Amino acid sequence: MRGDGLAGGEGGADRLGELIPAALRGMAAGIAERGGPVPAGGPAAVAAALVAERGELVSEKQGSNPVSHSRPAAAAGNGSLPRRGIGAEAALEELSRLLAAGSADPADPACAAHLHCPPLAVAVAADVVASALNPSMDSWDQAPVASELEREFTAGIARLCYPAAETPDAVVTTGGTESNLLGLLLARERDPGVRPVCGANAHHSVARAAWLLGLPAPVVVPCEGDRLLPDALAEVVTPRSVVVATAGTTNTGALDPLPEIAAVCRRAGARLHVDAAYGGMALCSDALKAKLAGLALADSVALDLHKFGWQPVAAGLFAAREAADLGALTVRAEYLNAGDDTEAGLPDLLGRSIRTSRRPDAFRMAVTVHALGTDGLGALVERCCATAAEVATLVENHPGLRLWGAPELSTVVLRPVVADETGDDELVARVRRALLEAGTAVIGRATLPTGPGGTDQLWLKLTLLHPHTTGDDYGPLLDRIAATAGAELVAGRESPVAS
Amino acid sequence: MRGDGLAGGEGGADRLGELIPAALRGMAAGIAERGGPVPAGGPAAVAAALVAERGELVSEKQGSNPVSHSRPAAAAGNGSLPRRGIGAEAALEELSRLLAAGSADPADPACAAHLHCPPLAVAVAADVVASALNPSMDSWDQAPVASELEREFTAGIARLCYPAAETPDAVVTTGGTESNLLGLLLARERDPGVRPVCGANAHHSVARAAWLLGLPAPVVVPCEGDRLLPDALAEVVTPRSVVVATAGTTNTGALDPLPEIAAVCRRAGARLHVDAAYGGMALCSDALKAKLAGLALADSVALDLHKFGWQPVAAGLFAAREAADLGALTVRAEYLNAGDDTEAGLPDLLGRSIRTSRRPDAFRMAVTVHALGTDGLGALVERCCATAAEVATLVENHPGLRLWGAPELSTVVLRPVVADETGDDELVARVRRALLEAGTAVIGRATLPTGPGGTDQLWLKLTLLHPHTTGDDYGPLLDRIAATAGAELVAGRESPVAS
Numbered sequence: 001m002r003g004d005g006l007a008g009g010e011g012g013a014d015r016l017g018e019l020i021p022a023a024l025r026g027m028a029a030g031i032a033e034r035g036g037p038v039p040a041g042g043p044a045a046v047a048a049a050l051v052a053e054r055g056e057l058v059s060e061k062q063g064s065n066p067v068s069h070s071r072p073a074a075a076a077g078n079g080s081l082p083r084r085g086i087g088a089e090a091a092l093e094e095l096s097r098l099l100a101a102g103s104a105d106p107a108d109p110a111c112a113a114h115l116h117c118p119p120l121a122v123a124v125a126a127d128v129v130a131s132a133l134n135p136s137m138d139s140w141d142q143a144p145v146a147s148e149l150e151r152e153f154t155a156g157i158a159r160l161c162y163p164a165a166e167t168p169d170a171v172v173t174t175g176g177t178e179s180n181l182l183g184l185l186l187a188r189e190r191d192p193g194v195r196p197v198c199g200a201n202a203h204h205s206v207a208r209a210a211w212l213l214g215l216p217a218p219v220v221v222p223c224e225g226d227r228l229l230p231d232a233l234a235e236v237v238t239p240r241s242v243v244v245a246t247a248g249t250t251n252t253g254a255l256d257p258l259p260e261i262a263a264v265c266r267r268a269g270a271r272l273h274v275d276a277a278y279g280g281m282a283l284c285s286d287a288l289k290a291k292l293a294g295l296a297l298a299d300s301v302a303l304d305l306h307k308f309g310w311q312p313v314a315a316g317l318f319a320a321r322e323a324a325d326l327g328a329l330t331v332r333a334e335y336l337n338a339g340d341d342t343e344a345g346l347p348d349l350l351g352r353s354i355r356t357s358r359r360p361d362a363f364r365m366a367v368t369v370h371a372l373g374t375d376g377l378g379a380l381v382e383r384c385c386a387t388a389a390e391v392a393t394l395v396e397n398h399p400g401l402r403l404w405g406a407p408e409l410s411t412v413v414l415r416p417v418v419a420d421e422t423g424d425d426e427l428v429a430r431v432r433r434a435l436l437e438a439g440t441a442v443i444g445r446a447t448l449p450t451g452p453g454g455t456d457q458l459w460l461k462l463t464l465l466h467p468h469t470t471g472d473d474y475g476p477l478l479d480r481i482a483a484t485a486g487a488e489l490v491a492g493r494e495s496p497v498a499s
Numbered sequence: 500m501r502g503d504g505l506a507g508g509e510g511g512a513d514r515l516g517e518l519i520p521a522a523l524r525g526m527a528a529g530i531a532e533r534g535g536p537v538p539a540g541g542p543a544a545v546a547a548a549l550v551a552e553r554g555e556l557v558s559e560k561q562g563s564n565p566v567s568h569s570r571p572a573a574a575a576g577n578g579s580l581p582r583r584g585i586g587a588e589a590a591l592e593e594l595s596r597l598l599a600a601g602s603a604d605p606a607d608p609a610c611a612a613h614l615h616c617p618p619l620a621v622a623v624a625a626d627v628v629a630s631a632l633n634p635s636m637d638s639w640d641q642a643p644v645a646s647e648l649e650r651e652f653t654a655g656i657a658r659l660c661y662p663a664a665e666t667p668d669a670v671v672t673t674g675g676t677e678s679n680l681l682g683l684l685l686a687r688e689r690d691p692g693v694r695p696v697c698g699a700n701a702h703h704s705v706a707r708a709a710w711l712l713g714l715p716a717p718v719v720v721p722c723e724g725d726r727l728l729p730d731a732l733a734e735v736v737t738p739r740s741v742v743v744a745t746a747g748t749t750n751t752g753a754l755d756p757l758p759e760i761a762a763v764c765r766r767a768g769a770r771l772h773v774d775a776a777y778g779g780m781a782l783c784s785d786a787l788k789a790k791l792a793g794l795a796l797a798d799s800v801a802l803d804l805h806k807f808g809w810q811p812v813a814a815g816l817f818a819a820r821e822a823a824d825l826g827a828l829t830v831r832a833e834y835l836n837a838g839d840d841t842e843a844g845l846p847d848l849l850g851r852s853i854r855t856s857r858r859p860d861a862f863r864m865a866v867t868v869h870a871l872g873t874d875g876l877g878a879l880v881e882r883c884c885a886t887a888a889e890v891a892t893l894v895e896n897h898p899g900l901r902l903w904g905a906p907e908l909s910t911v912v913l914r915p916v917v918a919d920e921t922g923d924d925e926l927v928a929r930v931r932r933a934l935l936e937a938g939t940a941v942i943g944r945a946t947l948p949t950g951p952g953g954t955d956q957l958w959l960k961l962t963l964l965h966p967h968t969t970g971d972d973y974g975p976l977l978d979r980i981a982a983t984a985g986a987e988l989v990a991g992r993e994s995p996v997a998s
Contacts, residue, residue: 002871002875003619003621003867003870003871003875004619004809004871004875004879004966004967005619005620005621006606006617006618006619006620006809006966006967007606007617007618007619007620007622007623007811008530008604008605008606008607008617008618009530009604009606009607009617010530010606012526012527012530012606012620013523013524013526013527013530014527015620016519016523016620016623016624017520017523018620019620019621019623019624020515020519020624020627021516022624023624023625023627023628024512024515024516024627024628025512026628027511027512027628027631027632028512028513031507031508031509031511031512038640038643039643039644042844042845043639043643043844043845043846044844046643046644046647047647049644050644050647050648050651079651079654079655079657079658080655080658080659081652081655081656081658081659081868081872081873082868082869082872082873083872083873083874084872084874084875085868085869085870085871085872085874085875086869086870087870088620088621088624088870090870091621091625091866091867091869091870092621092624092625092866092870094869095625095648095862095865095866095869096625096628096866098644098648099628099629099632099634099644099645099648099859099862100628100632101644102643102644102645102647103632103634103642103643103644103645104634104640104641104642104643105507105508105632106507106633107505107506107507107508107509107511108508113640113641114635114638114640114641114834115856116633116635116641116856117633118505118506118507118508118633119505119506119507119630119631119633120502120503120504120505120506121504121505121506121511121514121515121517121518121587121631122502122504122518122587122590122591123506123630124506124515124518124627124630124631125515125518125519125521125522125587125591126522126590126591126594126595127626127627127630128519128522128523128623128626128627129522129523129525129526129595129598129599130598130811131618131622131623131626131811132526132618132620132623132811133526133598133599133602133604134605134615134616134617134618134805134811134812135598135602135603136613136615136805136812139613140542141537141603141612141613141935141941142603142612142613142615142941143602143603144537144538144542144545144601144602144603145538145545145548145549145597145598145600145601145602146598146601146602148545148546148549148601149549149594149597149598152549152578153580155578156578156579156580157580158578159578159579159580160579160580174673174854174856174857175854175855175856175857176855176856177853177854177855177856178854185711203855204830204831204832204855205855208830208853212684212711212712212853213711213712213713214712214713214714215713250834251834304856306633306856310503310505312506312629312630312631312633312858313633313635313856313857313858314854314856314857314858331703331707332703333703334944334945334946335613335749335750335943335944335945335946338928338944338946340925340928341928341932341944344928344932345541345542345543346541346542346932347542354676354707354711355673355674355676355677355813356674356675356676356702356703356704357614357615357673357674357675357676357803357805357812357813358673358674358812358813359811359812359813360598363594363598366594367590367591367594367595368502368590369580369581369584370581370584370585370590370593370594371502371584371585371586371587371589371590371591372502372503372584373580373581373582373583373584374580374581374582375582375583375584376502376503376583376584380503426839429837429839429840429843433840433843433845436640442640442641444834445833445834445837445840446833446834447833447834447837467503467505468503468505
């Protein structure tokens with residue numbers, strides 16, 4: 001195939017049926033080649049391997065014609081795109097192999113650094129059809145039924161967040177960062193002089209959204225145990241505040257005390273947005289949803305189904321208690337939502353996003369929910385949280401490790417005891433990098449005010465989003481962390497400037 | 500399969516190999532069911548069909564247990580998500596069929612309203628691997644080789660836009676809307692008092708970006724022939740302006756006179772951003788790239804490969820002549836790009852976007868370019884532009900239609916002569932809606948100042964992004980437009996409030 005065949009229309013499914021196996025062959029080969037959670041050697045090795053592959057690719061394909069225009073540009077690294085192609089199958093199989101071999105694969109339990117989930121096969125398969133038909137969600141005539149399916153799905157999400165509200169609504173975003181921006185934007189549109197207020201535990205996107213929107217930097221409220229202190233909030237909140245609380249922090253998975261925070265906001269007449277990007281989908285679990293008590297008191301909520309929800313990035317959602325608040329996003333573009341078209345019954349989609357062209361991410365989310373049900377998704381959330389509890393117990397009982405605290409969701413925060421004994425935070429960072437460079441594990445880091453007098457200390461963290469593991473899958477990793485800390489301690493003593 | 504199998508890791512490729520055929524079966528069935536470019540009946544019919552399908556789905560799956568919790572919620576339309584799932588294959592096949600049957604498929608030549616391309620099968624196939632491995636582009640340890648591949652690809656795009664610049668750079672965006680926002684944001688970070696200036700032909704996202712960023716509304720410069728007038732620009736531009744020019748307008752595909760505009764900006768000391776979301780990939784064609792002369796004089800450029808580039812949405816790019824300008828996006832988040840990690844050699848990716856979690860859209864773009872080469876993509880751009888020229892000739896020779904002007908890219912703007920004879924703009928809008936409702940064609944609309952004394956008139960437009968058509972494919976559509984205009988004229992006379 002020359003490579004210019006279309007994915008949609010008549011014959012589209014057949015063309016995909018021919019090409020996707022080439023991509024999957026490459027992917028399977030690359031996964032086997034990697035053989036661990038992440039390629040070994042760190043950034044330099046990965047970059048060098050890519051350059052080497054490029055060279056081979058060029059000499060293989062070019063054969064006896066080394067001065068051809070087709071690939072030397074990219075191979076030489078001068079930044080040019082290749083002028084001539086190598087065909088669809090070859091490009092797919094080669095680059096898919098490269099990507100798989102060089103990826104940090106969250107489907108490997110030892111890849112546990114971030115809120116970076118292993119996607120469900122059903123979501124990935126659904127995305128094929130969304131990509132092939134390419135509905136763009138900015139006008140009805142580009143997305144007739146896709147917009148209906150999105151409405152149905154976002155209505156369900158709005159109802160999940162706001163079971164008793166009269167007119168809840170939700171829109172699809174690129175993730176928590178955009179959802180948090182919408183939370184501040186809606187507040188700004190009600191009061192141009194609004195001032196964001198958030199906990200010291202808030203995601204960096206809150207401050208970044210304030211910057212983007214031209215708002216003052218957030219007032220930062222202190223935390224205890226990585227949870228915002230309502231009394232401290234009460235001291236700074238005003239009727240012109242938009243408060244951002246967090247339901248599942250990035251550092252520890254802690255949940256802010258939402259009922260208390262909502263009460264403080266209500267008394268002050270302040271607006272409340274909750275960043276539940278991590279914790280929100282615990283609403284699908286009868287056993288866990290009590291953790292989110294008070295969420296429905298927020299004016300708006302951020303939710304990410306590319307965390308708990310097992311979607312490929314992006315699968316962000318933004319829910320508002322009152323649909324009318326989303327009116328702030330209204331925009332008119334004659335070619336997309338002319339007044340007379342809207343009057344004639346064509347739905348106006350443009351005000352459902354700050355983007356224009358927009359991928360139907362709701363489709364794969366909807367297929368996933370129809371496949372598993374919210375009960376099924378809730379069970380996977382429960383599994384991750386149970387695994388985290390098991391791992392926390394293993395940490396507590398481990399002679400070489402110290403536990404930060406009991407996990408609220410699926411994050412386990414720990415520290416090698418040798419770091420405490422030596423007071424060496426840099427050692428903690430080196431352990432993480434050593435495991436990454438060895439290709440044996442991808443673990444995270446968190447800075448928390450646990451040092452003497454509330455000073456910052458560096459911790460390691462495991463963010464457990466693999467839905468098919470138990471604590472036992474992580475025992476060897478804990479041993480390796482402790483052993484690496486010991487080795488790094490020795491290495492650090494021998495050569496203090498090492499690494 | 501219960502539906503909770505993972506797409507990555509060992510066995511992931513096999514699981515996808517089992518599930519994707521179910522999705523493609525549903526897609527092929529839905530395309531056959533639709534039988535045209537768009538489902539007939541308009542929004543009400545599409546919504547009703549979805550409700551009916553839901554009912555059938557429930558009674559089929561529930562059998563003798565109509566009060567089960569599993570689907571009645573969604574079926575009853577009360578906005579709840581289904582608690583119990585129906586399994587992966589069933590959900591995929593059913594919903595893929597629904598989506599395909601209810602889509603406006605840009606792979607049908609009669610679906611020609613918008614800059615809404617039919618994606619290439621190779622791009623869709625590549626996306627499967629990107630989704631399955633789920634690299635998130637916000638930190639190296641989530642995207643080791645994916646970040647290298649992105650760097651290689653964006654370097655190539657930067658070089659395409661700026662062949663002679665010393666340090667060009669480019670980043671991936673969600674589309675022209677985000678790229679235009681970045682153009683204004685970078686200007687704002689150099690001068691908080693910057694004022695946007697754009698042509699009356701500019702995309703609505705320019706004004707929207709100014710609003711989001713807290714900047715004043717753009718100063719709007721008049722156009723002639725849908726092209727910004729450099730002399731008029733010279734009258735308003737100041738050293739504190741950021742000028743947005745357009746290389747391929749949404750209405751007509753016209754290209755602003757970039758060299759003249761760049762000269763005006765240089766003389767005034769103003770910054771220049773070019774929205775080349777539509778026209779930019781003409782750079783891949785030796786025959787067409789002269790149209791973009793002057794592009795490299797811009798400080799920044801927006802480019803969309805989900806237009807010419809045949810990628811599924813989103814495939815936006817933002818190129819800057821000076822890499823240092825992108826420093827405005829720098830942000831620090833301890834868990835993603837701690838200073839000591841960056842010093843130790845871990846690349847800092849967070850400053851490559853205003854998003855945090857971010858899908859590797861560069862991967863499918865890179866696979867496509869490697870499959871076809873830029874020459875191959877350029878040839879497809881040429882084909883679309885040639886088809887537009889052929890269609891324009893057909894319009895000129897058509898007794899029932901009038902041509903707005905010779906196409907610059909692939910947009911053909913036309914008007915039924917009966918609308919001119921009656922002065923009835925509303926008739927033009929009704930023709931578009933009638934074709935859409937009949938399910939026979941999806942055509943666009945454009946408001947242009949062609950009326951008496953420069954007043955607005957409504958035109959129809961065909962935006963031709965199907966890379967495998969010729970003018971002959973559109974002859975019957977032109978006849979249908981003219982005939983529908985005649986029919987609407989009669990209907991309008993019989994019942995002036997109709998439609």
